[in-house]
Amino acid sequence: MDEVNTEASGPGTATVGEVVALIEDAYPPRLAESWDACGLVCGDPADPVSRVLVALDCTDAVADAAIDAGADFLLVHHPPLLRGVTGVPVTHPKGRIIHRLIREGVALYAAHTSADAARPGVNDRLAELLGVTPGAPLTPVPDGVDPLTATGIGRVGDLDTPMTLREFADRVADRLPTTVWGVRAAGDPDRMIRRVAVASGSGDSFLGTVAGLDVDCFVTSDLRHHPVDEHLRGGGCVVVDTAHWASEFPWCAQAAEMLATADPRLSTGVIDLRTDPWTVHRPGAVPSPSTDKDR
Numbered sequence: 490m491d492e493v494n495t496e497a498s499g500p501g502t503a504t505v506g507e508v509v510a511l512i513e514d515a516y517p518p519r520l521a522e523s524w525d526a527c528g529l530v531c532g533d534p535a536d537p538v539s540r541v542l543v544a545l546d547c548t549d550a551v552a553d554a555a556i557d558a559g560a561d562f563l564l565v566h567h568p569p570l571l572r573g574v575t576g577v578p579v580t581h582p583k584g585r586i587i588h589r590l591i592r593e594g595v596a597l598y599a600a601h602t603s604a605d606a607a608r609p610g611v612n613d614r615l616a617e618l619l620g621v622t623p624g625a626p627l628t629p630v631p632d633g634v635d636p637l638t639a640t641g642i643g644r645v646g647d648l649d650t651p652m653t654l655r656e657f658a659d660r661v662a663d664r665l666p667t668t669v670w671g672v673r674a675a676g677d678p679d680r681m682i683r684r685v686a687v688a689s690g691s692g693d694s695f696l697g698t699v700a701g702l703d704v705d706c707f708v709t710s711d712l713r714h715h716p717v718d719e720h721l722r723g724g725g726c727v728v729v730d731t732a733h734w735a736s737e738f739p740w741c742a743q744a745a746e747m748l749a750t751a752d753p754r755l756s757t758g759v760i761d762l763r764t765d766p767w768t769v770h771r772p773g774a775v776p777s778p779s780t781d782k783d784r
């Protein structure tokens with residue numbers, strides 16, 4: 490993963506097509522959700538690659554950093570063109586980035602839900618960071634497949650040391666990359682946590698699934714008032730909500746290491762930019778009514 494300067498072409502150079510094959514071996518497109526857009530966004534499979542950089546989002550700053558660092562290939566998690574577009578003119582914020590990468594000869598690949606579902610993938614990295622053994626996925630496991638090794642989104646597993654929600658929220662905040670948004674939790678802060686479900690990124694569609702499992706806590710991102718309130722009042726487990734970026738960014742290092750190991754010709758690294766959009770977070774100072782828990 491060291492960023493070693495290497496020639497952009499020559500006998501020790503891979504091709505875009507070869508890097509795509511390595512990525513798709515680790516994060517098979519067949520594991521992606523049907524609505525997703527994993528794959529090569531721009532780039533010529535025949536072009537040479539010696540330096541691959543990994544990031545969560547392809548923002549302008551990320552594209553600039555990739556170009557400045559001499560990358561030939563940028564691997565991201567979030568597909569920049571997930572929703573339909575009819576063109577990529579330079580006057581469009583996304584077109585601007587695609588044009589810049591093409592002009593500079595940087596291929597762009599998005600491994601989204603393919604990397605969420607794969608083993609090891611985004612969810613394994615999140616679980617391991619939090620001290621949770623990455624077990625069965627939250628998505629259905631086909632008959633005859635061992636749930637403990639099955640691919641799919643989310644992971645359920647035991648926490649290495651039982652602790653209260655309050656303590657576990659501290660651990661999540663300490664171990665995930667720092668964001669302005671931070672970490673918040675819902676439910677009894679003194680609830681003991683032994684078994685945890687995680688879903689990297691936006692996981693509120695799994696609240697119903699988690700409510701039916703023997704877990705004490707669910708860690709995910711982008712949670713909203715009504716789904717969480719109804720989940721808790723229905724007897725569901727306590728919930729930890731992280732910044733979306735923070736739950737997924739740790740995967741970038743895993744992917745960079747995977748590529749460096751798979752092909753020693755490649756120099757790989759992570760673009761260390763926080764692409765979480767939130768920049769200000771205030772708890773507020775106005776005296777507030779008591780909560781259900783205070784009564």
Ligand SMILES: [Zn+2]
Pocket residue numbers: 566567689690691733737
């Ligand atoms: Zn995401």
